[in-house]
Amino acid sequence: MLRLPPFDVHLPDELGAALALLAKHGRQARPMQGGTDLVPNLKLGQTKLEHAVLLAGIDELHGIELDDGELRLGAATGLNALAQDPQVQAHLPALAFAASRIASPQIRSMGTLGGNLCLDTRCRYINQSELWRQALGGCLKSHGRECHVVPGGQGCVAALSSDTAPVLIAYGACVHIAGWQDSALVRRHIALADLYDSDGVRHLRLADAEIVTAVRVPLPSANVHVGYRKWAVRKSIDFPLISVALRLERSDTGSLLAGLLVVSVLGPRPRVIDLKALAGRTIDADLAKALGQMAFDRCRPLPNVPYDADYRRERLAVEVRRLCTEMLNL
Amino acid sequence: MTETAPVDSTFLDTTAAEPTRARRLVICRLQVNGEGVAVVAPVHWTLLELLRYQLGLIGSKQGCDKGDCGACTVLLDGKPTLSCITLAVAVQGRCVETVEGLGVGGEPHPLQREFAERGAAQCGFCTPGVLMSAAAYLDELSSSAEPVVRQADIAAALGGNLCRCTGYTKIFEAVHAAATQILQRSKALADTSTDDAS
């Protein structure tokens, strides 16, 4: 039995009210959507809070709309809804696929896009019970001074394990953020890749009273293809142990105009590799091999999540090659 | 609507560790297995705690208690949901179905009958959760335009329920049998109504 430590719960139905609550309680408060990440983390004592601010009642956070050449995905969009939405399937098929591969049917009917993007970072040490962690003492993310997965490490390297973040970065998504300053609502937006920082203790570049309200994704033109692959031990329930999203922009003659390779579950932020160096090459099996090699050379998985880091590095190369091969006939 | 008696203090003793902290009680109003209930509980309680400790519905199991195993699966407005990581206050006004509500009028649901006949439950700890995920699958199947029972769809629908005993084969067979039966029954019904019409 894992009981939740006591905290208060707020159910605001307006964005301003939610932000005012978050501003009032500062670090003692957190927004909650599906709770599928936050509740287990609270139960494991990994996160502590006094006030949970539930966002489900805020209308603005809901809905998927086509608007001015972009698809606007509200932060409260459910993961199943995302996977099954006809517009997402038509315009952003790799996102629908990534959402359909998250966790289990139950978690996909509870979890949301906003929660998925703001998922806490994970590692072999921190995602254990409090009792288990006590045996080693705290770490940088939990009132201690050392990292237990990279001994001697100066920073926390817990990994971002979100399935939608890498693929949305490959689609060029932008996150819309609302905050509270001097008792007023303020809004800003940034490229999704810039939401993430390299410190696993505080990996989101959000102020205390800021929340993600929506994601806007420009509709890709016909020559742009995005794909996603996730490697996990089981087909269901498991978080990715390595994940890759690939964006290829194809010329009329079938060569690569531009592209991005996004590798995730390395550390607190996804690694974005611009494929400029490969521009002009024919999109074929050789390119798939070259991309696999490039991923191997440029990325070094750490022993932060389960499975041997060297194996994950080799696996990464294989996943990139397979992903590109799958995309050859698009 | 059933207003429950004063809160059973044995279960409110989550305060023991930190006796000084004030704790808010709330009245949660929801539909459970078709009946409206209003239950007083601490605001940070999960739906599973509410079901088990306030309503005495101990069919839904407290397994891992952190979202990994599916033993606590209930239907929330028809969708399979993990009650161990759902806050009870967050589901105010909504419809919850638990394994206790699966059979009708004392009769087991076709799924329950098939599970019993085919030995799809061994220790039985996972069974209530598996049944609720299977019930959600049957609902989706019956509402699809051209329903076909597929092994792969059954496995996907039960992908969030762990079973340490059966090896899943008998569970899949039982769900397959119940699904086939239900489709045959609704087809027979549809045939009779077309006959009536002609």
Ligand SMILES: Cc1cc2nc3c(=O)[nH]c(=O)nc-3n(C[C@H](O)[C@H](O)[C@H](O)COP(=O)(O)OP(=O)(O)OC[C@H]3O[C@@H](n4cnc5c(N)ncnc54)[C@H](O)[C@@H]3O)c2cc1C
């Ligand atoms: C068994 C299990 C398996 C899982 N497998 C996967 C998997 O394979 N892939 C995967 O990606 N995830 C997985 N998850 C994690 C999680 O279920 C999903 O990422 C889900 O999308 C989280 O969404 P939520 O709405 O439940 O988030 P919540 O738990 O409500 O929130 C998550 C975090 O984001 C913050 N937050 C929520 N909304 C906002 C907002 N609008 N603005 C700012 N911050 C916000 C919260 O404060 C919290 O820190 C798994 C979880 C479990 C328990």
Ligand code: SF4
């Ligand atoms: S990576 Fe190191 S510092 Fe970060 S949570 Fe894990 S053990 Fe702690």
Ligand code: FES
């Ligand atoms: S008890 Fe809820 S998922 Fe295990």
Ligand code: FES
């Ligand atoms: S029957 Fe024992 S866990 Fe499934």
